[in-house]
Structures are given as structure tokens and as C-alpha cells.
Amino acid sequence: MSQALGWxxxxxxxxxxxxxxxxxxxxDTFHRWIQQRSVDDVAIYVSDYRHVANGPEVLLVGHATDLxxxxxxxxxxxxxxxxxxxxxxxxxxxxxxxxxxxxGAARLAxxxxxxxTLFASGELExxxxxxxxxxxxxxxxxxxxxxxxxxxxxxxxxxxFSLERAGGDAEPFGARATCAAAPAIAEVVxxxxxx
Amino acid sequence: MSMTTWKQAxxxxxxxxxxxxxxxxxxxxxxxxxxxxxxxxxxxxxLRRGVYGQRYDNGQRHDGVESQSLAFPxxxxxxxxxxxxxxxxxxxxxxxxxxxxxRQLEVMAELxxxxxxxxxxxxxxxxxxxxxxxxEDTPDLMRRLAAVGITTREACGNSVRNVTACICAGTCxxxxxxxxxxxxxxxxxxxxxxxVQDMGRKFKISFSGCKTEPCGLASFHDIGLxxxxxxxxxxxxxxxxxxxxxxxxxxxxxxxxxSDWVTEEELLPxxxxxxRVFARLGExxxxxxxxxxxLVVKLGIAEIRRLVAEExxxxxxxxxxxxxxxxLGELDEAPLPEPVAPATPEAEGFARWRATNVKPQRQPxxxxxxxxxxxxxxxxxxxxxxxxxxxxxxxxxxxxxxxQNLALRWVHDADLPALHAELVALGLAAPGANGLEDVVxxxxxxxxxxxxxxxxxxxxxxxxxxxxxxxxxSADTSALRVKVSGCFNSCGQHHVADLGFxxxxxxxxxxxxxxxxxxxxGEWANNAGSFGLAIGAVPSKNVPAVVDExxxxxxxxxxPGESFRAFVQRIGKKEIRASLERFMAVxxxxxxxxxxxxxxxxxxxxxxxxxxxxCAGEVVSFVAFGLAAAERGLFEAQLLLDDGEWERAAAxxxxxxxxxxxxxxxxxxxxxxxxxxEIVREFRDRLVEPGIFxxxxxxxxxxxxxxxxxxxxxxxxxxxxRQRLExxxxxxxxxxxxxxxxxxxxxxxxAP
Numbered sequence: 044m045s046q047a048l049g050w051x052x053x054x055x056x057x058x059x060x061x062x063x064x065x066x067x068x069x070x071d072t073f074h075r076w077i078q079q080r081s082v083d084d085v086a087i088y089v090s091d092y093r094h095v096a097n098g099p100e101v102l103l104v105g106h107a108t109d110l111x112x113x114x115x116x117x118x119x120x121x122x123x124x125x126x127x128x129x130x131x132x133x134x135x136x137x138x139x140x141x142x143x144x145x146x147g148a149a150r151l152a153x154x155x156x157x158x159x160t161l162f163a164s165g166e167l168e169x170x171x172x173x174x175x176x177x178x179x180x181x182x183x184x185x186x187x188x189x190x191x192x193x194x195x196x197x198x199x200x201x202x203x204f205s206l207e208r209a210g211g212d213a214e215p216f217g218a219r220a221t222c223a224a225a226p227a228i229a230e231v232v233x234x235x236x237x238x
Numbered sequence: 239m240s241m242t243t244w245k246q247a248x249x250x251x252x253x254x255x256x257x258x259x260x261x262x263x264x265x266x267x268x269x270x271x272x273x274x275x276x277x278x279x280x281x282x283x284x285l286r287r288g289v290y291g292q293r294y295d296n297g298q299r300h301d302g303v304e305s306q307s308l309a310f311p312x313x314x315x316x317x318x319x320x321x322x323x324x325x326x327x328x329x330x331x332x333x334x335x336x337x338x339x340x341r342q343l344e345v346m347a348e349l350x351x352x353x354x355x356x357x358x359x360x361x362x363x364x365x366x367x368x369x370x371x372x373x374e375d376t377p378d379l380m381r382r383l384a385a386v387g388i389t390t391r392e393a394c395g396n397s398v399r400n401v402t403a404c405i406c407a408g409t410c411x412x413x414x415x416x417x418x419x420x421x422x423x424x425x426x427x428x429x430x431x432x433x434v435q436d437m438g439r440k441f442k443i444s445f446s447g448c449k450t451e452p453c454g455l456a457s458f459h460d461i462g463l464x465x466x467x468x469x470x471x472x473x474x475x476x477x478x479x480x481x482x483x484x485x486x487x488x489x490x491x492x493x494x495x496x497s498d499w500v501t502e503e504e505l506l507p508x509x510x511x512x513x514r515v516f517a518r519l520g521e522x523x524x525x526x527x528x529x530x531x532x533l534v535v536k537l538g539i540a541e542i543r544r545l546v547a548e549e550x551x552x553x554x555x556x557x558x559x560x561x562x563x564x565x566l567g568e569l570d571e572a573p574l575p576e577p578v579a580p581a582t583p584e585a586e587g588f589a590r591w592r593a594t595n596v597k598p599q600r601q602p603x604x605x606x607x608x609x610x611x612x613x614x615x616x617x618x619x620x621x622x623x624x625x626x627x628x629x630x631x632x633x634x635x636x637x638x639x640x641x642q643n644l645a646l647r648w649v650h651d652a653d654l655p656a657l658h659a660e661l662v663a664l665g666l667a668a669p670g671a672n673g674l675e676d677v678v679x680x681x682x683x684x685x686x687x688x689x690x691x692x693x694x695x696x697x698x699x700x701x702x703x704x705x706x707x708x709x710x711x712s713a714d715t716s717a718l719r720v721k722v723s724g725c726f727n728s729c730g731q732h733h734v735a736d737l738g739f740x741x742x743x744x745x746x747x748x749x750x751x752x753x754x755x756x757x758x759x760g761e762w763a764n765n766a767g768s769f770g771l772a773i774g775a776v777p778s779k780n781v782p783a784v785v786d787e788x789x790x791x792x793x794x795x796x797x798p799g800e801s802f803r804a805f806v807q808r809i810g811k812k813e814i815r816a817s818l819e820r821f822m823a824v825x826x827x828x829x830x831x832x833x834x835x836x837x838x839x840x841x842x843x844x845x846x847x848x849x850x851x852x853c854a855g856e857v858v859s860f861v862a863f864g865l866a867a868a869e870r871g872l873f874e875a876q877l878l879l880d881d882g883e884w885e886r887a888a889a890x891x892x893x894x895x896x897x898x899x900x901x902x903x904x905x906x907x908x909x910x911x912x913x914x915x916e917i918v919r920e921f922r923d924r925l926v927e928p929g930i931f932x933x934x935x936x937x938x939x940x941x942x943x944x945x946x947x948x949x950x951x952x953x954x955x956x957x958x959x960r961q962r963l964e965x966x967x968x969x970x971x972x973x974x975x976x977x978x979x980x981x982x983x984x985x986x987x988x989a990p
Contacts, residue, residue, distance in 0.1 A: 051352060071840045078301045085308050087294055091838050092357060094612040094698050096665025099356055104370050106310060106324060127372060172352045175244055213622050215351055
């Protein structure tokens with residue numbers, strides 16, 4: 044399968060309102076995971092961009108995926124970016140990203156001694172960074188929002204959720220999912236692990 | 239849904255020449271994966287397209303306890319000596335003269351999101367770099383740039399790098415004239431030129447509009463051009479003072495005057511002649527002595543001057559030397575006819591921002607606005623925001639600067655409050671641009687294979703610390719420049735800073751401790767007029783205190799109007815060192831283990847991750863490149879034949895032979911043109927008839943293949959096309975043997 048056919052995308056779980064994670068501590072944690080050889084990718088860099096406003100504060104850069112403490116859009120959260128070797132179909136690609144994202148969130152919370160409830164259980168931001176495959180236009184929305192909805196359904200135990208296009212026209216195609224009656228974050232993490 | 243490629247999607251948008259180059263590179267990637275290109279040749283090939291290596295690309299990374307092997311998928315494939323194929327790299331994007339359009343910036347933002355980490359980085363040579371890019375993404379990345387008029391060709395490697403120019407050109411009070419069209423002419427004339435393909439090392443050219451301001455930094459460039467005018471026969475003529483042989487690196491060399499007057503008409507041929515002299519006579523074996531500055535010192539400026547004049551006389555006339563003079567005004571910029579938001583109230587912080595980030599133009603009512611980028615970094619979202627501001631407030635007047643910032647020119651004074659407010663919303667309104675708290679840094683140990691200490695880690699700490707105390711400083715102190723290099727190679731330009739730091743390592747009781755050598759009193763003004771003094775090394779964790787000490791002393795002890803450089807010279811190196819002695823001690827590991835870790839990195843410090851740098855590239859001769867192009871042509875011909883396209887295969891086979899012939903013939907005839915008739919004729923006259931192109935088994939038989947096929951024209955059927963391809967392969971094989979013979983002759987040895 045050609046590299047070019049795999050989906051490139053980004054999923055982000057924001058922190059709950061008022062929640063904070065210290066980028067310095069997160070960076071140290073990423074370094075420890077590398078020492079422990081416990082990263083599910085070839086982990087190469089821990090990049091510090093705390094000096095940049097509303098950006099990726101600290102990244103665990105891997106060969107195929109990055110795990111990012113991210114403040115894009117002014118909201119701090121944890122993001123998983125799939126850069127290469129992604130699944131050719133969107134639903135499995137999203138599922139893989141969600142497994143890694145929520146698994147990363149759980150592990151990070153545990154490593155830092157923070158409650159898992161730091162992460163919002165009923166919110167998710169998605170971005171499809173492959174502009175060739177998913178240009179940011181109404182046609183993409185019509186084509187892919189239903190697939191994204193299908194991908195997210197198992198995450199919140201069948202509870203209803205909204206899925207809307209998000210982000211500016213010049214940005215990659217994005218969507219925001221909100222589940223008002225989401226189960227507890229621990230259940231969401233468990234559901235993601237089963238995807 | 240059918241899958242489109244970027245090549246298909248952008249068909250018609252990419253200039254033909256740029257597209258062809260990218261296709262060549264993509265083919266070379268394919269050939270390297272098949273093991274059909276030597277790794278050194280491929281390394282220099284990709285470097286010449288700005289595809290650079292990064293730290294850990296040898297597959298090893300020290301995790302603070304031990305060195306780990308990085309299990310990249312294609313474990314045995316390399317993209318250069320000791321460089322793993324799958325290891326992320328850096329893509330350097332040339333921005334000639336720093337001039338960037340809003341659309342180009344938007345495309346770079348897209349590329350950063352899709353292929354990199356969402357961050358764009360501005361360098362000290364006005365380039366933009368994207369980090370953590372996979373090599374297999376680079377052809378599409380290049381296509382998307384080409385579609386908006388950007389080439390990455392010769393961004394790295396042993397060739398002419400990005401031509402930099404004063405960002406105030408056209409608006410500066412002290413300039414002789416606007417140097418931008420001249421810098422552009424030199425850029426495009428030398429790009430891909432034969433005479434810059436055989437250099438032993440990189441070559442850097444800069445343009446300055448005047449002598450006293452720093453913008454062009456002529457004194458540390460291989461060629462520095464400073465605009466000047468003369469009255470000749472009652473008319474004001476434009477020309478340049480031309481200096482050569484400058485360079486920073488481990489030991490800085492100031493450029494020397496080659497000519498105090500080079501006319502507009504002679505600008506391009508003079509640059510070409512200088513490049514030829516360097517390509518011909520520059521050191522190619524010892525990489526540490528291969529820069530042009532060493533040749534200038536070795537031969538002396540008088541001899542260099544003579545050699546350049548002699549080479550100039552031999553050059554084949556080229557209409558491009560003067561054709562650009564008929565459209566000098568095409569880069570002229572103008573403001574919007576009216577301010578767009580004149581009634582906007584001033585936001586908090588406006589006054590300080592205006593005092594530090596806004597420079598009045600010589601045209602009344604207009605300003606050049608600096609957008610300060612922390613460590614030269616900004617996000618894709620910020621880049622898109624800046625692009626919108628460029629379109630809203632200017633007529634596309636954006637620049638990247640050598641101090642790792644952005645600049646917008648021709649902003650109406652009345653629009654400054656509105657622009658500031660927009661920059662605040664983007665998180666890009668930090669004041670203090672180009673001053674003390676705007677610390678310049680190379681990438682250092684974050685991503686550079688040669689980094690010794692964390693320059694970015696230190697720079698971030700200094701910027702944060704200095705930014706909080708601006709109200710306690712005088713304007714003189716606030717205007718000081720701090721520059722940090724991660725090693726002695728000076729990519730952070732520490733030699734010309736008021737306070738410069740370069741990364742070094744020291745051994746303390748058997749443990750490695752990151753240090754920085756302190757260099758004080760460099761001169762940024764006067765085109766980087768002089769270099770600083772090295773005082774001594776301090777542990778990295780003490781550098782902030784050193785900065786406090788030196789700036790504090792300057793603040794308290796300077797005389798009225800005294801620059802930091804003059805202050806340093808007045809109080810003397812011994813006195814400064816004495817004041818820094820107490821910062822040089824390193825506590826024991828038990829007392830303070832933080833000294834044994836670098837800024838922003840919790841790992842125990844090590845120099846074990848230092849790799850083989852790619853700044854020096856690989857020395858690959860013009861002939862080697864030409865023969866590689868011939869081999870690639872044969873490969874493509876074979877593929878065409880396999881696809882049944884025998885006519886195109888035949889044409890490609892002939893072109894491959896011509897490529898090989900040109901590569902060899904140019905060794906004996908540097909002015910060889912590019913037309914096939916001339917190449918074949920000169921090849922016959924200079925290599926075939928004297929019996930140079932021959933080998934022990936076939937004699938001169940293989941040479942006849944080119945001569946015959948060139949004369950015969952297109953073959954009539956597929957069988958003849960196949961025959962031509964097979965004979966072309968024999969010809970190119972023979973060309974390799976001939977190359978060996980030429981090398982042996984040149985070195986005085988007898989060829990086998």
C-alpha cells in the first residue's frame with residue numbers, strides 16, 4: 044500500500060474548563076517514556092514550543108505519530124497527529140488515532156499523578172490534514188462527516204452527539220464533536236481502547 | 239473516488255522548469271530506494287534541494303541513561319552516509335531577499351501542518367525551515383511550493399545559498415539605491431548555473447543598500463555587495479562595492495575589498511567569475527578549509543583580483559548579464575492608496591510596541607513594522623493570520639529578516655494601532671524586536687547534528703527573563719543584541735552580537751557539563767563591522783547571570799553615547815573576564831545536578847548524539863552529477879520502452895548520452911553551451927579525436943554510438959530504439975571510464 048494512500052489526521056481532546064497541565068512536566072514525562080521504551084512508535088524528539096502563542100506546547104515526535112500538548116485555538120488539550128502509515132479507510136484511521144489519543148491521555152494523567160477527569164469526556168476536535176484527499180469545502184463535509192460520525196459512535200456508548208464542521212476556511216478540514224451526556228472519561232478511554 | 243496526486247492536481251500551475259527539476263528528484267528517490275544511486279551522491283543531490291538531515295538520523299538517540307537504537311521501518315536504507323532513510327529531516331525553503339507573498343506564506347502554513355509539526359521557523363539567512371519532514375513527502379512539498387513560485391533548489395549543499403538582502407531596501411534613509419532587483423538578478427542567474435555546481439563548499443552572497451547599516455552584513459559573506467553611486471559624465475551611475483572572502487564559522491574572517499566599483503553591467507559576470515575561481519581553485523579534500531575565505535587568505539586579495547579578472551575575460555557572453563536592467567522597477571512596492579483603519583484606538587502596549595517594532599520609512603507617513611517571532615518560530619495559524627494582515631494593510635510587502643522575524647513595509651502610520659491590535663489577537667505583538675530580549679538562536683541540539691549545547695533552550699530562558707525587566711533598562715541596553723550558537727559553526731552569528739554565546743562542552747569530575755563560550759563586543763552595524771572577543775566558558779545554567787552581570791555593568795558604567803563594543807574595548811578583556819570568574823565554577827553533581835542537564839532537557843547531558851553534519855555536504859563533482867543524470871536518463875528510457883513508448887525511449891537514450899558527453903567535455907571546455915549540436919561537436923573534437931574517450935577493450939568504439947545516433951535522428955521502430963538504449967548504456971559505461979582517466983591525468987597518475 045502506498046504511503047500516500049493512508050489518512051493523515053489529528054484528533055484532540057481538550058482539558059475540562061479550568062484544567063491545566065504544565066508543559067515542562069509533560070515534556071519530562073515524554074522523556075521518561077522514551078527511557079522506558081514504552082512509546083508505541085519510534086519516538087525521536089521531545090520538542091518544546093512553549094514560547095509560541097497558542098501552539099503545540101510540547102510534542103513527542105515519533106516516526107508516524109506525534110503526541111502533542113496543544114493550545115491551538117486557545118484551548119489546551121492533548122492531540123494525536125497521524126503523519127504517515129495511516130489506514131487507507133477513514134473509520135479505522137480515526138479509530139487508531141482515538142486509541143492512541145485516549146491511551147496517551149490516560150497514561151499521561153497516571154504519570155503526572157493527575158485525575159483522568161482533567162480531560163473532557165464529551166468533546167473532541169478532529170482535523171484531516173491531507174488537503175488533497177480532504178479539501179476544506181462543503182463537498183468534503185458532505186462526503187466525510189457521515190463517516191466521521193460512524194467512527195465516533197462507539198466512543199460514547201451510543202449516546203447522541205453533535206458533529207459539526209469547525210475551523211476557518213483556510214485551515215485543514217475540521218470538525219468538532221460534542222456529547223452533552225457523555226459517560227465518564229474513564230469509560231470513554233475504555234471504549235477507545237476497544238476500537 | 240479516483241485518487242489524485244499533487245502532481246495531477248497542480249498540473250498547469252507549476253512552471254515547467256521547476257516541475258522538471260522536482261520530477262528528476264523524485265526519480266532519484268526511486269533510484270536510491272533501488273540502490274542505484276550511491277549514497278553520497280544522493281546526499282548531495284537532496285541537499286541541493288534543501289532536504290537536510292536532523293539530529294538522531296544516524297538511528298541513535300541518547301535517552302539520558304544510554305544510547306537507544308531507533309527502529310526505523312526501512313532499517314538498511316540510507317539517504318546519505320550514516321543517515322537513515324526514514325529519519326525525519328529538515329526542509330529548508332529559500333526565500334530570496336526575504337521577499338514572501340501572502341499566498342506563499344499560506345502554502346508554507348499548509349505544508350507545516352501536513353508534513354511537519356505545525357511550526358514555521360525563520361533562519362538567520364532569511365530562509366524558512368520546516369522540521370521533522372519525511373523525505374518521501376518532499377517531492378509533493380516542493381510541488382506545492384513551486385505552484386506558488388518557490389524553488390528549494392540549492393537551499394543547502396555545495397552551491398550558492400539563499401541570496402540575502404537588506405529588508406529596508408527601497409525605504410531606507412541611508413541607502414544609495416534599492417538593491418532588490420540586483421539581488422533578484424543574481425539569485426536567478428546563478429540558480430542551477432554550471433559555474434556553481436563544482437564548488438567544494440557552500441557560498442553565500444548578500445546585498446546591502448548602504449555601508450553603515452547592518453542589514454546586508456556584507457563583511458561575513460563570500461560575496462558582499464554594497465550599493466553606491468558615482469557621477470560619471472554628468473550622470474549618476476549605479477554600482478557596487480564588492481567584498482569577498484568573509485565568513486563566520488569557527489574562526490571569523492572579515493571580507494576584503496575586491497573592487498570599490500562594479501557597474502550594474504558587470505555585476506553578474508563578476509559574480510560568475512568569482513564563483514568559477516572558487517570552483518576551480520577552492521579546497522575540496524579538507525572540508526574544514528574548503529570555504530572561499532580560506533582561498534582568499536591563502537592566495538591574497540591581489541591574486542584573487544587578478545584571477546577574477548582573468549576568468550571574467552574567458553566567460554562566454556550571456557545576454558542575461560544586462561537584460562535584467564530593462565526591468566529594474568518590477569519589484570518596486572507602493573502603499574495602499576489610503577489607510578484601512580485609521581480610527582482604531584491604541585490598545586494596551588501600543589506605545590512600547592511602536593517604540594521598538596516600528597521603523598519610520600524615508601517616505602513620510604509610512605513605516606516598516608517588525609513582527610517579532612520568538613526564536614524565529616510561528617504556527618501555521620499565525621502564518622495565515624499574518625498573510626491576512628499583509629493583504630489587508632499592505633500591497634504584498636512582507637519580508638523575512640536575518641534576525642528571525644518578519645517585517646511588513648509600507649504600512650500607513652495611521653494604520654499602526656489597527657495592525658498592532660490584530661497582531662495582539664494573533665499573539666505576535668511582543669515588543670522589543672531586534673533588541674536585547676529578542677534573542678537569536680540557531681536550532682542547536684534540538685535538531686542539528688552538530689549542536690553541542692542547547693542554544694534554543696538558553697535563548698528561550700534569556701528571552702523570558704529579559705522580557706520581564708525592560709522597564710528597568712535604558713534604551714541603550716535594551717538595544718543590545720544577544721545571539722546564541724549551539725556550536726562553533728556560528729549559525730546563530732554570535733561573533734557579531736553585543737553578547738554572543740557558542741555551545742561547548744566541559745568535563746567536570748568525569749561528567750559532561752554543557753557550557754557556553756562568552757563572546758562580547760561584536761559589531762552588528764557597519765555591515766557587521768567587526769567580531770567579538772572570546773572571554774571564557776561558563777556553564778550553561780550560569781549564562782543568564784552572566785547576561786545580567788554584563789548588561790548591568792554596561793548600564794552603570796557606560797559613558798554617554800558609548801556603544802557596548804566601545805565599552806568592552808575600554809574596560810578590557812581582562813576586566814570582563816575577572817567579572818565573570820565567579821560564574822565559571824561548576825558545583826558538584828551532588829550539590830546541584832541541574833548543571834549536568836541542559837536547558838529545557840531533563841536528560842543527563844551528553845555529547846554522544848553529535849553526528850556528522852551536512853552543512854559541508856558531500857563533494858560531488860560536476861562530472862559525477864552529469865554522469866548520474868545520464869544514468870537516470872537510461873533508467874527512464876528503460877521504463878518508457880517497457881511501457882511501449884519506444885519513440886520517447888529513444889529520445890531519452892540519446893539525451894542520456896548527450897548528458898554524459900557534456901559532463902566530460904566541460905572538464906576541458908568550461909564555456910560549453912547546452913545545445914546538443916555544440917556538445918557533440920566539442921565532444922568529438924576534444925575527447926574522441928585526441929583518443930581520450932577510449933578504453934582498453936573497445937577502443938573508441940563506444941564514442942561512435944553518440945556520434946552516429948545524434949546524426950541519424952529518431953529511429954524508425956521499436957527494435958532500433960532498443961538497440962539505441964543498449965548502445966547508450968555502453969556509452970555511459972565508457973564515460974565513467976573516461977572520467978577516471980581524466981581524474982588520473984589531472985592528478986598526474988597513469989590511468990589503469
